Amino acid sequence: MPPDVDDGSIADDADLLRRIHPEQVVDDKNLGKTRPSSAAFKDPTMSVDAEPILHHYRLDWTFSLRGHSGYSLARFRAGAAREKGLAVIHKPESNNPAHTEVIGKKTGSIAKHLATVSTWAHLESQ
Amino acid sequence: MATAASARSRDFYEMDTSVVRTTRRSNFPNFARHYDAPERKWEVEVVQALARLVKMPAGWDSYNAPQIKRDAGHFALEILQAIMRARTPVPQVVPSAEGGVQLEWHEKGIDLELHVTAPYQWELWFRDLQEPNAEPTSLELTDDFSALKRPISLLTTR
Numbered sequence: 576m577p578p579d580v581d582d583g584s585i586a587d588d589a590d591l592l593r594r595i596h597p598e599q600v601v602d603d604k605n606l607g608k609t610r611p612s613s614a615a616f617k618d619p620t621m622s623v624d625a626e627p628i629l630h631h632y633r634l635d636w637t638f639s640l641r642g643h644s645g646y647s648l649a650r651f652r653a654g655a656a657r658e659k660g661l662a663v664i665h666k667p668e669s670n671n672p673a674h675t676e677v678i679g680k681k682t683g684s685i686a687k688h689l690a691t692v693s694t695w696a697h698l699e700s701q
Numbered sequence: 702m703a704t705a706a707s708a709r710s711r712d713f714y715e716m717d718t719s720v721v722r723t724t725r726r727s728n729f730p731n732f733a734r735h736y737d738a739p740e741r742k743w744e745v746e747v748v749q750a751l752a753r754l755v756k757m758p759a760g761w762d763s764y765n766a767p768q769i770k771r772d773a774g775h776f777a778l779e780i781l782q783a784i785m786r787a788r789t790p791v792p793q794v795v796p797s798a799e800g801g802v803q804l805e806w807h808e809k810g811i812d813l814e815l816h817v818t819a820p821y822q823w824e825l826w827f828r829d830l831q832e833p834n835a836e837p838t839s840l841e842l843t844d845d846f847s848a849l850k851r852p853i854s855l856l857t858t859r
Binding site: 594596598599601602603604605606612613614615616617618621622643646682683684687 | 761762764765830
């Protein structure tokens, strides 16, 4: 199987969406808000949905939460992952044309970076 | 040598701490008074959180996360037993997509995260927001907890 190659088909300014389990929503008193924990961004082959591709198919972020009630949804730019040396690779699935993987080892500082730059597309009430 | 605290929490996954405490106190009131001091607040909260996390099935994150590893939870507790002081804030206990446990403090201008993936396999990330020019500390660690001395001291005394 050929190695995964980031061909740039997902633009740096494309937003990526990642579901966040309720136990991974943390209270950051320093920032005075809740945000996703960096622990949600540790997977070496981290699945996300590319929002521009959802839009291309006339879908929106609610597609990413279908069948996943109780989860929140974090949004971050593909460029934020690439600037930390991660690859962003479009890997469509039969039931999800926007499926994308953010590939590479997520050290503490890299995962923290992704958590910090993320915003909420949807924050489930606690 | 195992401490009383570690012995107490050894089987925390199966333990309903409130039932255990109530039973011990009602059957052995004098013993309880002198030798069985109530679990520390942080310990009760952390054990309850860990017990909740390890029960989550594989795929709990809606992707492919493995089950949270019990031995990672045990080691996270061991770290806390070594570093927590009476006035140290209780950490948030968060499951990681790798099947580990992350302990987090984000208060008093301190950002501290300990990501435990297995016994003696953990990572520290620390930043003091009152020193904005200082680089964050990011370390991969095993059995040496000394890197925690300063951040825990700041969290406890600030």
